[in-house]
Amino acid sequence: MIDAFLALLTLEPMIYLAVGVALGIVIGAIPGLTATMLIALTLPLTFHMNSVNAVTLLIGQYVGGISGGLIMAILLRMPGTPASIVTTFDGYPMSQKGLTERALALGIVASFAGGLVSWAFLAGMSPALARFALQFGPWEYFGLVMMALTMLAVLAQGTMLRGLLAAVLGMAFALPGIDASIGQQRLTFGYSELLGGFGLLPVLIGAFAISQILRDASAGAEGPAKAPRPAGRLPFHLSDLRRFGPNMLRSSVIGTWIGLLPGIGGNIAALVSYSTARQLSATPEKFGTGYDHGVVAGETANNASIGGALIPLITMGIPGSVTEAILIGALIIHNLQPGPLLFQNAPEVAYGIIAAYLVANVLMIFMMWGAVRWIARVTEIPRAALFSTILVFCVVGSFAINNNWFDVYVMIAFGVIGLTLEWARIPLAPFVIGFVLSPIAERELRSAFMRSDGDVTEILDRPWALAFIAVALFTLLAPSVTALLRSRRKGRSTGGAP
Amino acid sequence: MQRPAHPATDLIVAALVLAVAVALFVGAARLPPPRWEPLGSAAVPRALGTLLALFAVLLAAGALRALILARDDVAWPAFTAPAARMLRGSAVLVAVIAFVVAMDRFRLPFVAVGPVFVVAISVLLGGLSLRVAGFSALWGVVLCFGLHAVFTRFFYINLP
Numbered sequence: 001m002i003d004a005f006l007a008l009l010t011l012e013p014m015i016y017l018a019v020g021v022a023l024g025i026v027i028g029a030i031p032g033l034t035a036t037m038l039i040a041l042t043l044p045l046t047f048h049m050n051s052v053n054a055v056t057l058l059i060g061q062y063v064g065g066i067s068g069g070l071i072m073a074i075l076l077r078m079p080g081t082p083a084s085i086v087t088t089f090d091g092y093p094m095s096q097k098g099l100t101e102r103a104l105a106l107g108i109v110a111s112f113a114g115g116l117v118s119w120a121f122l123a124g125m126s127p128a129l130a131r132f133a134l135q136f137g138p139w140e141y142f143g144l145v146m147m148a149l150t151m152l153a154v155l156a157q158g159t160m161l162r163g164l165l166a167a168v169l170g171m172a173f174a175l176p177g178i179d180a181s182i183g184q185q186r187l188t189f190g191y192s193e194l195l196g197g198f199g200l201l202p203v204l205i206g207a208f209a210i211s212q213i214l215r216d217a218s219a220g221a222e223g224p225a226k227a228p229r230p231a232g233r234l235p236f237h238l239s240d241l242r243r244f245g246p247n248m249l250r251s252s253v254i255g256t257w258i259g260l261l262p263g264i265g266g267n268i269a270a271l272v273s274y275s276t277a278r279q280l281s282a283t284p285e286k287f288g289t290g291y292d293h294g295v296v297a298g299e300t301a302n303n304a305s306i307g308g309a310l311i312p313l314i315t316m317g318i319p320g321s322v323t324e325a326i327l328i329g330a331l332i333i334h335n336l337q338p339g340p341l342l343f344q345n346a347p348e349v350a351y352g353i354i355a356a357y358l359v360a361n362v363l364m365i366f367m368m369w370g371a372v373r374w375i376a377r378v379t380e381i382p383r384a385a386l387f388s389t390i391l392v393f394c395v396v397g398s399f400a401i402n403n404n405w406f407d408v409y410v411m412i413a414f415g416v417i418g419l420t421l422e423w424a425r426i427p428l429a430p431f432v433i434g435f436v437l438s439p440i441a442e443r444e445l446r447s448a449f450m451r452s453d454g455d456v457t458e459i460l461d462r463p464w465a466l467a468f469i470a471v472a473l474f475t476l477l478a479p480s481v482t483a484l485l486r487s488r489r490k491g492r493s494t495g496g497a498p
Numbered sequence: 499m500q501r502p503a504h505p506a507t508d509l510i511v512a513a514l515v516l517a518v519a520v521a522l523f524v525g526a527a528r529l530p531p532p533r534w535e536p537l538g539s540a541a542v543p544r545a546l547g548t549l550l551a552l553f554a555v556l557l558a559a560g561a562l563r564a565l566i567l568a569r570d571d572v573a574w575p576a577f578t579a580p581a582a583r584m585l586r587g588s589a590v591l592v593a594v595i596a597f598v599v600a601m602d603r604f605r606l607p608f609v610a611v612g613p614v615f616v617v618a619i620s621v622l623l624g625g626l627s628l629r630v631a632g633f634s635a636l637w638g639v640v641l642c643f644g645l646h647a648v649f650t651r652f653f654y655i656n657l658p
Binding site: 045047048161162164165168169171172175176179181182184186187189210213214215217218382383384385387388389391392393395396399400403405408409412415416419420423424425426442445446449450453454 | 510511514522529530534535539542546547549550554557587589590591594595598601621622623624634637642645649652653658
């Protein structure tokens with residue numbers, strides 16, 4: 001770990017990290033643009049970097065992207081990222097009361113506190129969890145992927161059917177290409193371009209950047225209203241740490257643990273943390289009216305969820321959200337297999353991620369503290385200029401992956417698919433994560449069947465695999481069983497009524 | 499909370515999903531039976547195809563049920579509204595495709611087509627005015643020449 005910090009604190013990685021955090025903050029501050037889109041667009045540029053610098057840049061963007069969302073949430077009631085929705089509840093009313101600088105100061109410090117506590121969990125738990133995961137075989141990995149996918153699909157926005165449909169559809173689009181097990185073409189339908197399958201990057205850029213721009217263009221591309229510029233210095237005192245310390249600590253723990261669970265994400269972490277803070281408060285009626293504890297609870301938890309989500313990513317190769325799925329893609333592009341072996345095969349990357357996460361949070365607090373008033377101005381850039389620039393990057397980035405146009409057409413096609421899914425209220429996150437996890441799930445399942453010579457009952461001797469499958473089944477069946485029990489109870493109570 | 503999709507939207511999506519399921523079954527039927535391993539190459543496409551077909555049927559059944567049982571006071575989101583709003587989005591999509599085709603099929607250089615594309619998108623989204631066109635043309639030239647230089651000199655990737 002110390003080596004990772006020493007390697008990170010040199011000129012080149014620090015420049016990448018600083019650029020990543022700065023870009024993330026700016027993009028995170030602009031409503032409609034997300035860290036996910038930024039990371040997907042940056043991936044092609046990381047081909048020529050060494051893996052540590054590439055991961056450092058992307059981690060910086062992730063931390064900056066989530067943190068930057070609070071600026072517009074407080075100034076304009078427009079969360080820059082979904083994770084900052086809760087910040088609008090009290091941050092904007094505080095701004096309306098003339099407490100803009102105070103709300104920004106609390107949000108920035110809370111974001112840093114969340115990052116710091118979740119880093120402690122990340123650094124403390126990851127190596128041990130990775131050692132534990134080394135015992136896992138193909139059945140365990142297959143069970144783990146199924147559990148993650150099911151939770152993502154069921155907990156995604158919309159109904160369970162739509163979430164599951166999205167996940168399975170994403171898995172199906174990952175099938176074409178050469179089947180590595182037998183070296184034969186599969187589902188290519190005679191198109192030689194499909195021999196390599198649909199590239200991860202064109203799919204990600206299409207699904208997140210192109211579809212979002214097409215959607216925003218359809219809705220109208222006017223820029224956001226002019227944000228009020230914070231004028232004075234940001235007020236925060238040491239006594240505030242005493243006052244908000246317990247809230248920050250509690251929200252950090254909630255955020256980290258929610259981040260650990262696949263598919264839940266920073267916005268739910270912030271919401272749960274906010275609700276808990278309100279329930280435990282002596283003055284719950286103040287929440288939603290511009291109460292400083294509300295800003296602290298939400299911003300601490302959404303940043304803490306990043307550290308939590310990085311734990312299953314580096315220890316087991318399981319993404320908690322779309323952004324982590326893209327980070328997994330980044331590692332794969334650099335010939336690194338995320339999972340427990342990462343600590344053995346590429347410790348400089350595994351520990352580099354942990355170190356970069358902490359330093360990114362430190363850079364974030366300094367950058368946001370010093371530059372928040374100018375960042376607020378950046379959001380006034382006209383959407384037309386922003387979108388045309390992003391579209392050029394999308395095309396150039398997709399082309400640069402393999403120097404061929406097929407990837408660019410794939411990107412456009414997946415942009416249209418993403419837009420169609422959105423139109424049908426089918427969530428995009430399970431679709432993309434299904435696409436990323438499908439090859440892993442198939443490889444592990446086939447490997448498990450080969451090892452057991454086709455005997456599926458071997459899974460009964462693998463308690464962890466059984467536990468993961470049981471959680472997946474429980475996640476699938478729990479909503480239906482609960483609804484059935486509720487309707488029976490309702491029927492019984494209305495049946496007994498005169 | 500999101501509004502539900504119009505039942506007609508669900509029917510269209512169910513048909514598209516069913517088409518993907520059929521493609522999976524057709525593709526899987528062309529694969530050889532398993533020889534060295536129990537599952538074989540066709541197992542996962544067949545399993546996913548079955549699941550997709552099932553989900554498509556459930557989605558369609560739900561949509562039909564909603565249409566049949568719909569009361570007069572149920573306000574679905576207008577089915578035609580997305581199509582009308584999509585006009586500008588469609589124009590942007592056409593511009594992107596034209597930009598790519600110009601470089602791919604007609605072998606036009608990136609530094610020539612790029613600025614035109616930036617102006618076209620800016621005018622489409624920002625409205626037709628001399629100010630928008632002028633600024634975007636200037637920005638387009640800077641952006642495209644800059645990207646071209648970065649990709650060719652630093653990443654050793656030849657943009658068209």
